Amino acid sequence: MLQKYVFFLSLFLAVYCRGNVRTQRTPKPLEKxxxxxxxxxxxxxxxxxxPDINAKSRSEDESANTTILPMFTKLFTKVQENFHNKSVMINFTVNVTEENDNIAVYFSAQNISLNATGTLEKLLHLKSSLAKEPLSIVFYYTNYTLLKEETRGDRIPHTVQYAATRNTFCTSSPSGAVVKHDPNSTGILNTVSALSEIFDVSFSRRRIHPLEHEQLKEKLKKCPAN
Structure with a gap:
């Protein structure tokens, strides 16, 4: 009888401890x-x-914006959902989608790749009045290869998927990003990564680190636009 008692007690403790460990490993939901x-x-x-939006296939009074605006609206709806799932409840409204051939800074005369940093700087310069608004973010999207100059080591430029300002949202500093994105793709990774940098949080597919979440919370409370 005593042996049975010891056995069941041991079994109970094992199950309890396992459940307790499981509970401790479950992260606490973050505040919205x-x-x-x-x-x-x-x-x-x-x-x-x-390139699939060919001028010959459009009427003269129809612009690329009529096709591209819904594409970016859909993209940022998915981006918004991604951040909401991480308890960052900021909404995103696409106000303008505009064709502009004066922003890109090419890396070579062949015009086959862009200087990511140079293009970002030019974007912020040309659209400074918008970029400096605390709640505004300017984006330049491209399907060209983005290259970033390396200042250390062999100094060979390396490929990047985006270039963005860091910790500029809800500040007096301009916010913007240059993002490589295939117009035929439904992926949001590069856009989410760029926004994470602008918000000054580490990119994560599931959740923001609690410390960074708390820092972002305090910054949003003090946002000049509030």
């Missing part, structure tokens, strides 16, 4: 932040961004 806050998105791209 950025409620009732909307980021105003302004998007620019060059005339070769969407």
């Amino acid at each position: 932040i950025g409620m009732n806050m909307t980021a105003q998105i302004y998007i620019y791209f060059n005339s070769s961004y969407a």
Whole structure:
């Protein structure tokens, strides 16, 4: 009888401990932040961004914007859902999608790749009045290869998927990003990564680190636009 008692007691303790460990490993849900806050998105791209939108297939009074605006609206709806799932409840509204061939800074005379940093700097310069608004973010989308100059080591430029300002959202500093994105793709990884940098949080597919979440929460509370 005593042996049976010891056996069941051991079994109970084993199950209890296992459940307790499981409970400790389950992360505590993060507080929802950025409620009732909307980021105003302004998007620019060059005339070769969407080659499938051929001028011959459009009427004279129809612009690329009529096709590209829904594409970016859908993209940022998915981006918004991604951040909401991480308890960052900021909404994204796409205000402008505009063709502009004066923003890109090419890395070579062949015009086959862009200088990511140079293009970002030019974007922020040309669209400074929009970029400096605390809740506004300007984007330049391209399907060209993005290259970033390396200042250390062999100094060979390396490929990047985006270039973005860091920790500029809800500040007096301009916010913007240059993002490589195939117009025929439904992927959001590069856009989410760029926005994570602008928000000054590490990219994560599931959740933001609690410390970074708390820092972002405090910054949003003090946002000049509030």
